[in-house]
Amino acid sequence: MFRSVEIALTSLYVFTTAVLVGGIYYLHQVIGFQQWGIIALGVLLVTVGVGRVLAKIALDPLREHFDHLERLSKETLHELNLPVNTITANVEMLRKTNTDDKSLKRLERIETAATMLKERYNELDYLIKKQMERExxxxxxxxxxxxxxxxxxxxxxxxxxxxxxxxxxxxxxxxxxxxxxxxxxxxxxxxxxxxxxxxxxxxxxxxxxxxxxxxxxxxxxxxxxxxxxxxxxxxxxxxxxxxxxxxxxxxxxxxxxxxxxxxxxxxxxxxxxxxxxxxxx
The missing domain is CATH 3.30.565.10 (Histidine kinase-like ATPase, C-terminal domain)
Structure with a gap:
């Protein structure tokens, strides 16, 4: 996607530059138009118009891409929260029914892994909310x-x-x-x-x-x-x-x-x- 945007921007920039240079040459050398103030104003207007087009071409795919990432991040976070809480709750239940050292150590490792996942979840949750809310x-x-x-x-x-x-x-x-x-x-x-x-x-x-x-x-x-x-x-x-x-x-x-x-x-x-x-x- 971004490769095609890059090609489109480059092509439009080269085409616009060629049109401006050719237009100035035609007005000055062929027609003999000498009012440089009007020529400069025309170049400025064309540049502003082309700049808006370039900005739209560049930003629209990025905006769509970030909107997709935001939706995906929110959905992923929502889906992660439930299994992490389920793991933690079941570890607590199993701890009450298992008393041998081997089982308790295994449960402790599972609980530690779930805690680490929960910490990553909390960090991502805050960072995404901060990005969305703009603090x-x-x-x-x-x-x-x-x-x-x-x-x-x-x-x-x-x-x-x-x-x-x-x-x-x-x-x-x-x-x-x-x-x-x-x-x-x-x-x-x-x-x-x-x-x-x-x-x-x-x-x-x-x-x-x-x-x-x-x-x-x-x-x-x-x-x-x-x-x-x-x-x-x-x-x-x-x-x-x-x-x-x-x-x-x-x-x-x-x-x-x-x-x-x-x-x-x-x-x-x-x-x-x-x-x-x-x-x-």
Missing amino acids: RIESFDLETLLSERLDFLRPLYPGVAWEILTGSWNVQCDRIGLGKVIDNLVENGIKYSPHSPAIAIVMESNTLSICDKGQGMDEITLMRIYDRYYQNDTAMAGYGIGLGLVKRYCDRHGIGLHVASRPGEGTCVKLEFKKGEKQNG
Whole structure:
């Protein structure tokens, strides 16, 4: 498809150039037309007209191609979500009926693979939505967004102990992206708290803290958590992708990102919003 577009553009460009040069030569040398201002205006009008035609020839196939890719991506994401959730749910059921070490290790490997697929799904989902929405900046209450995300997350993780302390605070940024950031940080906290996961979400002034009491990370790991595919050990599985997305979002919207962690004590991530965004009420 693009090869034929390239040939059409080249042919039209060569033909237009030849017509312009031939026309100028004919007017000046054959007819003896000497009004260069009118000649220049005519050349400009022809150039603009041909430019519009060239742009249409070049962009229409691209627009059609990207529309097709967008539809295909949305359909593929929708189809991926169901089998991943099915695998995860069945692993949990099988874990209750299988107690021998070999079966449990196999189930753990299946669950790890499903988790990796889910992470790729979440990343693609956010990137596609961001591309479609063009990151619409809006003003909204952070407490309302937190309530919406918790209503979504709590049923998915019934075994989590939640500690929620929030207040009303107005922010101005991309709402969809911030919701994905919150989901990512909460799910990371749960994922790396294998025993009795507990998540604390606290909003103090302009800082939102999302903390867990999981296995935590050492200083070396903390230095590389934003590297896209860095994986120090099994404790780091997935952290690079997720926190990389979080950091890019925060950098774009001027949100301070601070991560504190200690092995065996858990991890605390703080999002510091701009000082100018003030408390509601």
